[in-house]
Amino acid sequence: MAKAKTAFVCIECGAEYSKWQGQCAACKEWNTVQEVRLGTSRSSSPSRDPAQASRAGFSGALSAQVEDLSQVDLQQLPRFTSTFGEFDRVLGGGLVPGSAVLIGGHPGAGKSTLLLQVACRLAQQMPVLYVTGEESLQQVAMRAHRLGLPTEGLKMLAETSVETIIAVAEREQPKMLIVDSIQTTHLEDIQSAPGGVAQVRESAAFLTRFAKQSGTVLFLVGHVTKDGSLAGPKVLEHMIDASLLLEGDGDSRFRTLRGQKNRFGAVNELGVFAMLEQGLKEVKNPSSIFLSREIEEAAGSVVTATWEGTRPLLVEVQALVDESPLGNPRRVAVGLDGNRLSLLLAVLNRHGGVFTGDQDVFINVVGGVRVLETSADLAALAAIVSSLRDRPLSHELVVFGEVGLSGEIRPVPSGQERIREAAKHGFKRAIVPRANAPRELIDGMSVVPVSRLSEVLDAL
Numbered sequence: 001m002a003k004a005k006t007a008f009v010c011i012e013c014g015a016e017y018s019k020w021q022g023q024c025a026a027c028k029e030w031n032t033v034q035e036v037r038l039g040t041s042r043s044s045s046p047s048r049d050p051a052q053a054s055r056a057g058f059s060g061a062l063s064a065q066v067e068d069l070s071q072v073d074l075q076q077l078p079r080f081t082s083t084f085g086e087f088d089r090v091l092g093g094g095l096v097p098g099s100a101v102l103i104g105g106h107p108g109a110g111k112s113t114l115l116l117q118v119a120c121r122l123a124q125q126m127p128v129l130y131v132t133g134e135e136s137l138q139q140v141a142m143r144a145h146r147l148g149l150p151t152e153g154l155k156m157l158a159e160t161s162v163e164t165i166i167a168v169a170e171r172e173q174p175k176m177l178i179v180d181s182i183q184t185t186h187l188e189d190i191q192s193a194p195g196g197v198a199q200v201r202e203s204a205a206f207l208t209r210f211a212k213q214s215g216t217v218l219f220l221v222g223h224v225t226k227d228g229s230l231a232g233p234k235v236l237e238h239m240i241d242a243s244l245l246l247e248g249d250g251d252s253r254f255r256t257l258r259g260q261k262n263r264f265g266a267v268n269e270l271g272v273f274a275m276l277e278q279g280l281k282e283v284k285n286p287s288s289i290f291l292s293r294e295i296e297e298a299a300g301s302v303v304t305a306t307w308e309g310t311r312p313l314l315v316e317v318q319a320l321v322d323e324s325p326l327g328n329p330r331r332v333a334v335g336l337d338g339n340r341l342s343l344l345l346a347v348l349n350r351h352g353g354v355f356t357g358d359q360d361v362f363i364n365v366v367g368g369v370r371v372l373e374t375s376a377d378l379a380a381l382a383a384i385v386s387s388l389r390d391r392p393l394s395h396e397l398v399v400f401g402e403v404g405l406s407g408e409i410r411p412v413p414s415g416q417e418r419i420r421e422a423a424k425h426g427f428k429r430a431i432v433p434r435a436n437a438p439r440e441l442i443d444g445m446s447v448v449p450v451s452r453l454s455e456v457l458d459a460l
Contacts, residue, residue, distance in 0.1 A: 008033050009197045014236075036198040077264070083121040086272060086282040087114070089309070090244060090257050092265015095176070097215040099264065100208040100239070102182075104222040105246035110255050110273070111221050113143070114246065114280050115178050120144060122176060123154035129174035133160040133184030147279040160184050160194065162203045166210050174216060179207060181221035182236075204236050237261060248275070252368060254289060255280060259309070268372065269309030287314040287425060290367040297395055300387030303427070304379030304400045305418035306371050312414065312421040314398070316366040317376060319383035324360040335365025336376060344381055344403060351407030351453045354385060375412040377403040378431065381453070382460055393460065396428035401436070407453040411435035419445060431459050 008017040010033050015026035023030050079094030088094045091101070105111045112135075119128045132140055137158050144151050155172055159165055162185050169177055179185060185203040186194040193199065204220065211218035220240070237243050241263045248255035257271040272286035283289060291303065291314055300319040305312050317336075324330065333341045341363060348354045363380055365371055378401035386393050400418060402410040412418075415436025422430060423445040430447050437449035448459045 006035055007198075009036050010034075011197050014197065014201060034197070036192050036196060082118050084114075084118065084271075084282050085284070086257065087118065090259045090262075090265075090269045090271040091242060092259075092262050092269070095217045096241070096264050097175070097217060098212050099241040100204075100211050100218040100220065101242045101244065102220045102222050102236070102240045103244045103246060104224050105248075106224055109246045109248050110275055110280050111246055112180055113147070113275075114257075114273070115180065115219055115221065116140065116144060117147065117149060117279050119176065119178055120149035120151060120154055124150060124152070126175040127155065127172060128153075128176045128178075129155045129157060129169055129172055130178045130180070131157045131159055131165050132180050133158070134181060149279075160186055162187050162206050166206065169210065169214075169216070173214070176217040176219070177207075177211065178219040179221065181223060182207075183223050200236060201239075204239050208239050248368075254283070254367070256369070266309050270313065287312075287421065290315045290369060291425065297392035299390045299392045300383050302379050302382045302386065302393050303398045303422075304371075304376050305398055305422055306369075306373060306375055306400070307412070307414055307418065312418045313369070314421060314425060315369050315371065317379045317383050318364050318366060319380065319387045320362040321356060321359050321384055321387040324358060326360075329356075329358060330360045330362075332360075332362045334363070335368070335370050336363060336380060340374070340377070341380065343405070344377055345384070347403055347405060347407060347453065348381055348384065352381075352385075352457055354388065354457075356384070356388065359388065373412070374402040374410075375400045375418075377401065378409065378433075378456060382431075382456070385457065385460060394429065396426070397431070398422040398427045398429070399431045401431075401433040401450070403453065409433045409450050409452065409456065419447065431456060 008020050010024040010027060010029065012029045012032045013024060013027040015024055017033060020035065021033055024032050077096050079096055081094050082088055082091070103111050103115065119130050122128050137156050140156060141151065155174065157165065157168055165179065182200060182204055183195040186199050187202050187206065190198050190202055207218055207220070210216065242259065243261040245258050245260055246255055247258065253275045255273045255275055257273065259265070259267050259269040261267060272283040273280040274283055301316060303314055303316050305314055331338060331341055341361065345356050345361060349356065361384060363383065379399045381403060382393065382399050400412060402412055404410050411433040415432060416438050419430050419432065419438060419442060423442050428444060428446060430445060431450060432447060434449035434451045437447055450456050450459060
């Protein structure tokens, strides 16, 4: 007799429980455990001998082959280009056959546009199958025509059933399979609605297994929640090989593609695109778009060199310090860690003699870039002091370095590459940690090495 299988699954982390509970023991979130139906299973025939079944299971396990680690073929996996240099950079050098890539982003960020451009270009060289579950074929064709893309050779399928998608893919044998989106797909054996925890997890596992066995490059489009995290169970991120996030404000024409997980390349790699009438266009020199500074020098603005994946990136840090009318002054950080800002203000007061306890401090990274490393510490303090004293800093100055709690200036990775990137964009002076000072002089660049916060204030 068929039995309906049910389980209680956390919609945030995917943890399973035998009964409902208010708080998930894995991720500590409340009211996230929901009951889902996993489908039906047939009970085993009573006439079957349990010992025979056990022997059959052991014989199947013994037939599996093991291989010595030293005998594993170290030949590098062959990659092929996506026709976008920035896209290849984030992927670690190109597309890997048999890989599963998840692309997330807010509605309107350009996920479908980017993948449609890649699919139309690659369809001229190899078989590509584009599966759409949210739009009709006419809508996709209209977008491709509006963007002026070549439409010959691209195979399209409007389907949400995973079984049907796999059957068509086995018949067409594409080199690249795009599923837009994973939240719309479903398996017939699972009785929950599409987009649920069980459906998303099992559908992704089914498609990923097909990609590994056939050597097909699989792209899955995923939705994001209000806080920017990927919708669905967190276990989905463990099944795939690469997780990419396409970010961009609705009022900005620039989009950033950031790698959050990549088994074939570096994480936190950043690719920059511009949204134009012809679709997404890659930005070869992203530092130039984030340095749109005014000709007139203004207090509270300084340029820093951050490191994104495998390349330096120049961004502008702005600070505004104003006398606070409140008993508890505000600390607002956009693009930087707010807790890090409070820490830096305490160091500035203790070891720099600059008191900001009665001031509102606002700090922002221009261009919507989020700096995730500590190399922007020194630039943030320089911008704060510049705004507090109302003394502009030179447009030809670049500052980077990590600030310690005892007031020391710590080195950051790839310091010389950052200085060379600044010199390439016309900067003449750099304040850097002493351990990052180049051994050889760089043409047109005056480097000021510092080791204490007091030396930084003197140099400014």
